[in-house]
Amino acid sequence: MHDHHDSADTLGLHFFGNMTASISHELKNALAIVNENGGLLGDLALLMEKGRPLDPERLKTISGNIRKQVQRADDIVRRLNRFAHSAHEPATTGDVAEVLEFTVTLAARLATMKGVTMTVAQGAPVPLETRPFLLENMLWLCLKHLFVLSEGNQSVEFTAEAAGADVQIGLRFGEGLPAAEIEKRVAREGQPLLAELQAELRSEADRLFLTIPQKAAR
Amino acid sequence: MRVLLVDDEEELVATLAERLEMRGIEATWATDYRAALAAVEEKEFDIALLDVRMPEMNGLELKRLIEARQPGMKFIFLTGHGSEEDFNACSAESGKQYYLIKPLQIEVLMAKLHEIAHS
Numbered sequence: 001m002h003d004h005h006d007s008a009d010t011l012g013l014h015f016f017g018n019m020t021a022s023i024s025h026e027l028k029n030a031l032a033i034v035n036e037n038g039g040l041l042g043d044l045a046l047l048m049e050k051g052r053p054l055d056p057e058r059l060k061t062i063s064g065n066i067r068k069q070v071q072r073a074d075d076i077v078r079r080l081n082r083f084a085h086s087a088h089e090p091a092t093t094g095d096v097a098e099v100l101e102f103t104v105t106l107a108a109r110l111a112t113m114k115g116v117t118m119t120v121a122q123g124a125p126v127p128l129e130t131r132p133f134l135l136e137n138m139l140w141l142c143l144k145h146l147f148v149l150s151e152g153n154q155s156v157e158f159t160a161e162a163a164g165a166d167v168q169i170g171l172r173f174g175e176g177l178p179a180a181e182i183e184k185r186v187a188r189e190g191q192p193l194l195a196e197l198q199a200e201l202r203s204e205a206d207r208l209f210l211t212i213p214q215k216a217a218r
Numbered sequence: 219m220r221v222l223l224v225d226d227e228e229e230l231v232a233t234l235a236e237r238l239e240m241r242g243i244e245a246t247w248a249t250d251y252r253a254a255l256a257a258v259e260e261k262e263f264d265i266a267l268l269d270v271r272m273p274e275m276n277g278l279e280l281k282r283l284i285e286a287r288q289p290g291m292k293f294i295f296l297t298g299h300g301s302e303e304d305f306n307a308c309s310a311e312s313g314k315q316y317y318l319i320k321p322l323q324i325e326v327l328m329a330k331l332h333e334i335a336h337s
Contacts, residue, residue, distance in 0.1 A: 024298070025271065028321070029227050029230065032230050032298075032321040032322065033233070036234050036237065036322070040237055043237055047240070069229075113271065152274060
């Protein structure tokens with residue numbers, strides 16, 4: 001639990017910890033599968049030594065499985081590397097959808113654990129000048145509280161649109177979740193982030209909105 | 219010995235089941251709680267190896283549902299990390315420290331299965 005006294009830096013540290021812990025679980029799973037496939041190769045070699053014929057197709061399948069998991073682990077490490085560098089990345093101008101997509105990728109495992117599926121609505125690029133890490137952290141807080149209040153089988157769609165001199169990011173999650181309660185919890189915990197981003201948070205029936213000045217970055 | 223393996227990583231449980239079969243263990247695998255409960259309704263098992271962190275229902279909750287259907291079954295929990303939180307929860311739930319960390323060593327798993335089966 002955090003309270004409203006946490007600074008943006010402290011919140012950032014919690015965010016970093018949550019994400020890296022989740023990523024390490026994913027890596028462990030990939031390694032566990034490589035380990036079992038490697039073990040299976042050893043088992044089959046022992047059986048072959050005892051005279052049992054070995055089907056080359058079986059070897060090809062196991063080899064393919066190992067390569068697939070190595071590729072998976074490589075993707076995970078790339079994501080971790082990008083995330084690690086985003087922590088000290090200065091404010092830059094980019095399409096906000098890229099930050100949304102990356103946040104969805106980062107939080108995907110935790111969402112799956114909670115029975116939540118996430119998508120990003122496609123649309124024209126929406127430029128925003130911000131520190132990506134701060135925005136990722138803010139979006140994660142929204143998701144975290146949504147996950148806590150979700151009872152599973154929930155979908156979340158991120159949207160982004162320009163609104164005058166602002167950018168409006170939406171999280172649409174359908175009815176059944178208390179949007180006002182999520183807003184209250186996010187605002188309480190994320191106040192320092194909202195201040196850093198110069199952002200405003202509000203809720204409607206089935207969605208949250210985060211409004212950020214297009215050139216608010218410090 | 220009949221063992222039920224439950225983990226949401228299909229390739230992991232399928233491969234592990236094959237390796238256990240090579241060692242004379244009758245292994246059945248499932249990737250979610252529904253399939254696990256269906257397997258328990260259909261067949262008796264001696265031991266279940268349950269991943270702690272799975273979507274929809276975690277291994278600790280699943281253990282209680284399985285136990286209600288097959289009270290004599292024994293359990294080993296499987297996790298990606300040996301966090302103190304997981305360790306305490308699994309120990310409390312299994313009654314003993316029947317808790318293994320991924321990646322598994324098959325010899326360690328076999329020893330644990332035999333230890334539990336004869337306990």
